[in-house]
Amino acid sequence: xxxxxxxxxxxxxxxxxxxxxxxxxxxxxxxxxxxxxxxxxxxxxxxxxxxxxxxxxxxxxxxxxxxxxxxxxxxxxxxxxxxxxxxxxxxxxxxxxxxxxxxxxxxxxxxxxxxxxxxxxxxxxxxxxxxxxxxxxxxxxxxxxxxxxxxxxxxxxxxxxxxxxxxxxxxxxxxxxxxxxxxxxxxxxxxxxxxxxxxxxxxxxxxxxxxxxxxxxxxxxxxxxxxxxxxxxxxxxxxxxxxxxxxxxxxxxxxxxxxxxxxxxxxxxxxxxxxxxxxxxxxxxxxxxxxxxxxxxxxxxxxxxxxxxxxxxxxxxxxxxxxxxxxxxxxxxxxxxxxxxxxxxxxxxxxxxxxxxxxxx
Numbered sequence: 057x058x059x060x061x062x063x064x065x066x067x068x069x070x071x072x073x074x075x076x077x078x079x080x081x082x083x084x085x086x087x088x089x090x091x092x093x094x095x096x097x098x099x100x101x102x103x104x105x106x107x108x109x110x111x112x113x114x115x116x117x118x119x120x121x122x123x124x125x126x127x128x129x130x131x132x133x134x135x136x137x138x139x140x141x142x143x144x145x146x147x148x149x150x151x152x153x154x155x156x157x158x159x160x161x162x163x164x165x166x167x168x169x170x171x172x173x174x175x176x177x178x179x180x181x182x183x184x185x186x187x188x189x190x191x192x193x194x195x196x197x198x199x200x201x202x203x204x205x206x207x208x209x210x211x212x213x214x215x216x217x218x219x220x221x222x223x224x225x226x227x228x229x230x231x232x233x234x235x236x237x238x239x240x241x242x243x244x245x246x247x248x249x250x251x252x253x254x255x256x257x258x259x260x261x262x263x264x265x266x267x268x269x270x271x272x273x274x275x276x277x278x279x280x281x282x283x284x285x286x287x288x289x290x291x292x293x294x295x296x297x298x299x300x301x302x303x304x305x306x307x308x309x310x311x312x313x314x315x316x317x318x319x320x321x322x323x324x325x326x327x328x329x330x331x332x333x334x335x336x337x338x339x340x341x342x343x344x345x346x347x348x349x350x351x352x353x354x355x356x357x358x359x360x361x362x363x364x365x366x367x368x369x370x371x372x373x374x375x376x377x378x379x380x381x382x383x384x385x386x387x388x389x390x391x392x393x394x395x396x397x398x399x400x401x402x403x404x405x406x407x408x409x410x411x412x413x414x415x416x417x
Contacts (some may be wrong), residue, residue: 060235065203065225066091068236069159072204074099075241076211080128081104082119086138088227089161090404093133094318117145117158129211129247133159135227136177139185139244146220147186151270153285155214158192158406159207159223161230164399166186172399173227175315175366181224182344182374184279189282191289192265193296194343196314201235206341208239217292224343226366228316228352228401236245293345301361304336306355308338309411311337312351312366312375317402321364324407336409343374351378358387360414364402368395390414 063071070092073081081100083093093109100107106123110116116132123130129170131185134142139160149156162177164170181194203225210221250256254266257305272278302322304310311321318339325335338354340347355361355378363372372393379388394410396402 058237060237062233063200063236064091064231064233065200065229066161067095068200069207069223070095070099070202071238071303072207073157074103075239076208077129077242077244078131079244080123080130081132082108082110082116083132083134084110084113084116084138086135088163088230089133089135090161092161097280098100111125112327113141114145116262117142120156121145121149121154124156125253127250127253131157133161135161135163136165139177139180141341143186146192147190148270149187149220150190150192151153151188152268153218155218156220157210157214157223158220159225162224162226164377164397172398173316173366173401175226176370176397177224178343178367178370181222190285191344193219193292194224195221195302196224196341196343197229198339200232200236203229204236213296217288226316233291270404282321291339296342297347298341299347299350300339300341302337302340303334306334307336307359308334308415309362310354311335311361311362311364313370314340314343317364317366320402320404321407323404324411327404327408332406333411333415333417346374348381351375352381355379355389356382356386360390360392360408362392362394362414364407365395366401367396369393
């Protein structure tokens with residue numbers, strides 16, 4: 057087993073991507089993910105792979121589209137306003153069933169906002185983000201180790217389902233340093249062939265011309281393609297939901313949080329234990345597909361939820377939608393929000409204070 061290394065989250069994402077077989081990276085600098093692009097600039101070239109600092113975010117995402125269509129495991133990264141500029145390209149990739157990985161190290165917004173950590177890109181990530189009917193798989197790490205592990209996984213999921221995959225971190229995770237055990241490095245030559253592409257095909261597939269595009273001017277044809285894609289989404293929902301549930305059975309209250317907010321919630325949970333208050337913690341790891349049914353099972357106890365997020369009420373909407381999955385006749389729990397915006401982080405102390413307020417302690 058490889059020894060643990062001390063790395064920033066941004067660096068761990070970059071190294072994990074290289075080890076997963078990323079052969080082409082295209083990006084444009086923006087804080088707080090600049091260490092990621094800097095790491096790729098050095099280490100992709102050192103390994104003889106493609107690195108291009110594009111002239112803009114729009115150019116970068118279209119380069120990723122083209123590289124993937126040519127058979128490469130391709131990737132881009134940015135932070136919130138840069139991700140917004142990439143949304144047209146992501147919609148095109150989804151419409152053409154192009155696998156790619158996009159990392160968003162979220163900062164405060166809207167607009168240029170701040171360079172401090174945020175989770176206010178939740179809607180953008182989990183609801184498609186661009187135009188048309190589509191989804192992206194969204195993976196949300198809470199540690200530097202998960203930054204590496206989920207990035208590594210993202211490439212496999214993208215290829216398996218021919219879908220864009222988003223690794224949704226935040227500025228805190230990108231900048232913090234922790235110990236990480238990196239995944240094994242794959243030989244690009246050993247990666248699965250992509251017979252649908254214009255490259256990395258089997259000999260048999262080379263006899264067929266490829267036309268990779270999202271356009272279809274016949275409405276009925278486009279609807280049929282989109283419907284087939286949504287059937288694939290149902291497969292993803294049944295096979296790829298990931299979450300963490302800690303002490304939720306018999307809890308007085310369940311904290312719901314992801315990413316950095318989940319770390320803060322876990323600290324509040326430990327504070328509560330010292331005063332005899334039993335808190336559960338539910339953390340979705342896949343934000344899409346969201347673990348609605350798994351959270352609904354917890355909700356059937358009727359005990360309250362406190363949603364902790366670094367936005368002003370985006371993640372809470374999926375928590376509330378989960379309640380619709382409860383068994384008939386089970387009690388309706390209350391759902392409360394502790395949210396911050398603009399790059400302000402919640403603290404363990406205020407989470408615990410809100411818990412006591414809700415419980416009347």
